[in-house]
Amino acid sequence: MIVIIGSGIIGLFIANELLEIGKKVTILELKKRKASATSASVGMLAPLIESKPYEQELFELMIDSKALWDKKKNDQKQSKVIGLKNNSSILVAQNFDDFEEIQFKKKFIDNLGFETKLLDKSETLKIEPNLNSNIEGSLFCKNNNQVEPSLLESFIRKNILKNGGEIKTVESFEKFNFKKNKLVFNEYQIKAEKIVICCGAWSNLLLKKSMNISFEIRPLKGVSMIFQTNTKMFENNLWFKKIYIAPRQNNQIAVGATEDEKGFEEDVTLDEMLYLSKYLWESFPEIEKFKFKKISAGLRSAVVDGNPIIGNLDINKDVICAFGHYRHGILLAPITASIVKDYVLEKKIPNKYCFFSPKRFNL
Numbered sequence: 158m159i160v161i162i163g164s165g166i167i168g169l170f171i172a173n174e175l176l177e178i179g180k181k182v183t184i185l186e187l188k189k190r191k192a193s194a195t196s197a198s199v200g201m202l203a204p205l206i207e208s209k210p211y212e213q214e215l216f217e218l219m220i221d222s223k224a225l226w227d228k229k230k231n232d233q234k235q236s237k238v239i240g241l242k243n244n245s246s247i248l249v250a251q252n253f254d255d256f257e258e259i260q261f262k263k264k265f266i267d268n269l270g271f272e273t274k275l276l277d278k279s280e281t282l283k284i285e286p287n288l289n290s291n292i293e294g295s296l297f298c299k300n301n302n303q304v305e306p307s308l309l310e311s312f313i314r315k316n317i318l319k320n321g322g323e324i325k326t327v328e329s330f331e332k333f334n335f336k337k338n339k340l341v342f343n344e345y346q347i348k349a350e351k352i353v354i355c356c357g358a359w360s361n362l363l364l365k366k367s368m369n370i371s372f373e374i375r376p377l378k379g380v381s382m383i384f385q386t387n388t389k390m391f392e393n394n395l396w397f398k399k400i401y402i403a404p405r406q407n408n409q410i411a412v413g414a415t416e417d418e419k420g421f422e423e424d425v426t427l428d429e430m431l432y433l434s435k436y437l438w439e440s441f442p443e444i445e446k447f448k449f450k451k452i453s454a455g456l457r458s459a460v461v462d463g464n465p466i467i468g469n470l471d472i473n474k475d476v477i478c479a480f481g482h483y484r485h486g487i488l489l490a491p492i493t494a495s496i497v498k499d500y501v502l503e504k505k506i507p508n509k510y511c512f513f514s515p516k517r518f519n520l
């Protein structure tokens with residue numbers, strides 16, 4: 158039995174993968190779920206857009222995970238159920254400065270060995286006629302697509318239950334003891350060969366209280382909105398300087414995202430609504446076309462070096478960490494699950510991915 162703590166996208170993907178290799182799996186989640194990052198996520202699968210200088214290892218991890226997402230597209234029926242699209246991403250330049258910036262971005266991505274296409278204003282508007290006509294141009298990143306996190310979550314949950322996994326909710330889970338294959342918390346005792354900590358931004362709180370271990374992680378709050386439009390307005394994912402927009406099924410669009418240091422605050426506040434609405438209005442003046450559906454807040458877990466923490470702890474090799482995925486957890490869920498599966502099977506983290514292990518913090 159492997160116990161997974163936390164049922165965000167990372168916990169769900171890991172559970173699914175372990176069930177596929179015949180492991181028994183129980184996921185533990187809080188009865189009153191936290192403002193999970195997954196529930197607010199926009200679901201972009203866009204490693205080229207997200208690539209940054211000095212993040213070579215993270216970029217390679219994103220590319221490897223994207224390849225696993227691309228494989229999923231072969232199953233068209235499943236792709237439809239989870240809202241996995243065939244579209245691309247367009248980085249829009251709204252003024253001359255932005256246009257200069259995207260030319261640098263193109264050079265940077267080209268040097269990484271990937272192709273992008275610089276489009277002028279009319280080429281961009283041909284692809285996305287509903288864009289504001291005051292743009293300068295754009296950078297087209299083919300196949301940097303998107304999945305719908307809520308559809309994805311409910312699909313994997315069903316799959317886990319169908320394959321014999323258990324998702325157990327508990328009133329509270331603040332502290333555990335895990336020794337000699339016995340997980341003890343509150344009034345529970347569970348026999349388990351390994352436990353996996355997948356509590357996103359809350360992982361550190363649990364590890365600190367239970368094992369006196371602390372990583373340099375902080376919560377970064379993010380808010381996204383969903384709107385309904387009468388007709389399909391965009392084909393691709395649109396990235397602006399301050400916001401990004403993803404077309405969803407049934408003429409809905411997702412708009413993300415704020416990023417604020419607000420500790421563990423979970424409620425949506427007016428400044429966040431204003432931020433998203435203001436920049437949406439600057440990109441699409443006809444905001445009366447957007448009917449408001451939903452707003453969600455989620456806490457991303459951001460590690461000090463920007464990389465996720467995936468791998469076993471040194472002081473107890475049966476405690477596996479899988480958190481700190483910051484802005485990229487949906488994109489990185491398949492590769493994270495694959496690394497954890499390899500560790501369970503081979504008792505070691507594949508060499509290529511050792512960089513992400515807790516060892517880099519001497520833990």
Ligand SMILES: Cc1cc2nc3c(=O)[nH]c(=O)nc-3n(C[C@H](O)[C@H](O)[C@H](O)COP(=O)(O)OP(=O)(O)OC[C@H]3O[C@@H](n4cnc5c(N)ncnc54)[C@H](O)[C@@H]3O)c2cc1C
Nearest residue numbers: 163165166167191194195198200201357379485486487488
């Ligand atoms: C606004 C926004 C937009 C984003 N957009 C994208 C995007 O476009 N593409 C992308 O790849 N990523 C995106 N992200 C990032 C992505 O959503 C996260 O990296 C990912 O969801 C993290 O998943 P997780 O499972 O690690 O954590 P979470 O989804 O936060 O889940 C953690 C879970 O652990 C549970 N938990 C906490 N404490 C305990 C405890 N003590 N015991 C049991 N359970 C516990 C919580 O209730 C929660 O369910 C976005 C994030 C936000 C906030």
